[in-house]
Amino acid sequence: MAQYPNIDSELLRTFVAIADYGGFTRAADAVNRTQSAVSMQMKRLEEDVIGRPLFQREGRQLTLTAEGEILLGYARRILQLHTEALNILCQPDMVGTLRIGTPDDYVMRFMQGILIRFAQAYPLVQVELHCEPSFALLQRHDLDLTIVTREPGAEIGELLRQEHLVWAEASAAKLHEANPLPLAMFNNQCFCRTWACNALDAQSRSYRIAYSSPSLSAIMAAVSAGLAITAQLRSLITADLRILGEAEGMPELPTASVMLLRNERTRSPASEVLAEQIVEGFRL
Template sequence: MSTQLDPDLLRTFVAIVDAGGFTAAAQQVHRTQSAVSMQVRRLETLLDRALFQREGRGVQLTPDGEAMLGYARRLLKLHDEALAVLARPDLSGLVRLGTPDDYVGRFLPDILVRFARAFPRVQVEVHCEPSVNLRRLLAEDRLDLALITCTPGAETGEVLRREPTVWATAERHLAHEDEPLPLALFQAGCPFRDWALAGLSGLGRPYRIAYTSASISGVLAAVTAGLAVTVLGRSVLPAGVRPLGAAEGFPPLPPASITLHRGGSVSAVAECLAGYMREGFAAEALSSSMSSGNPAILA
């Protein structure tokens, strides 16, 4: 008999990678940690390949695990899309999705295109607000789903991505050398703003908040014009803007955890979109990892 790959085993394997370890994955797939470990052993036995190697407190994908991850994502994507389209072709309704402005252009287009193809009768209403406002809107039952930026170690919701955070300036200007340092930041309550001010205060470096905006376009307008420095997720830096580091005298910043939160009563259609968002972020992270040549390290 030819080897058959069980979708449940593949889903657990992918969950371990996305969640950052066996314990967190067990919560996502609603199994015990021992059951998750057993599923991994079954998958490795079927493939006759080791998928993980342990290093200290974490686990790391083996080369075979890296190769299998791409196939597993594609197989699960087709599997879930087929079930969604055939089992619920007439699903309709409204999903109210909240997100910080800086995530819209970078992460949502591919996710929304795939979701619209599978569920053409579903309307998605996107609300762009800072994370602090999104929490309030969720509490008021005015959103079904929300992407919220969290501080590492204080995450709530489902972690979709851990994004490196960087200082950024225009490539052809020297605003980062000005004293006091001119800053273009998001509005109060944004974690990026808090991290920037705390980092500079810790160094004792003088600064002034020259520009404040609720949108990434407003922040980047000041930065690209050479008028200020900002703090953003590395993956959203546009052409003409470069990161700054210790060599230029800037302190390290914590990575941003992009988390998915649900409202009080989540409909079936909202859960479908949540699944597409989870898969979309996971696929994007794999693509970024492969293009950069960096191995996937799991906490």
């Protein structure tokens, strides 16, 4: 039987980092090594292990050879299995299923990055994401972790962040001059909608609910199209919208609290780790 050299997982880790970051310098930072050490690792991988070049330069651009592309797919799978094996043997509690509840407001802005980092570190923990309005989530008892928006003075759980609600419209629109003011808001059980309407009522400002939905993406689609104005947490306002304030005649809105609830009955090492990552992710 032919004898083949072993491939050190650290060599594969560095190789994948170079492919992901497009060069030795940024990869060296990612794997916490010097650039010369990274170069020596790749020389060893190419000459002593594979026996073929894995990289080629096109001007200043570093690309993979055909052999490098083949190895990259295997390297990712090997490293994934390596991580899974260590998790099972060294962290046997980091398996199973976690059920997370959150309004869809926070999924793209915060949860996407949090879930990616958690999945990379603990691939054997399956995460179920349940997107519902805060009032509906508060009635559920089957979730391990729940993120809700609360009014000041009605906070429960752990504070993730506090933010002002702000008015916003499409950058090229002038809907704030319309009478009545067309609004795109959450359904009428949302206290943020109540705040917005109360603020306009206090100004004796005429308005109409032009679009109503439990989905933030649906609301933002109407606003981005220049069909309505909305009131949302400042961090949820996208680059294609502009924030409206006193200069545009819009009333100031209160501050809302984003809270994290932990289910004490289902508390586990996995839920605690994800909870801490949620806390960190919402404070970035």
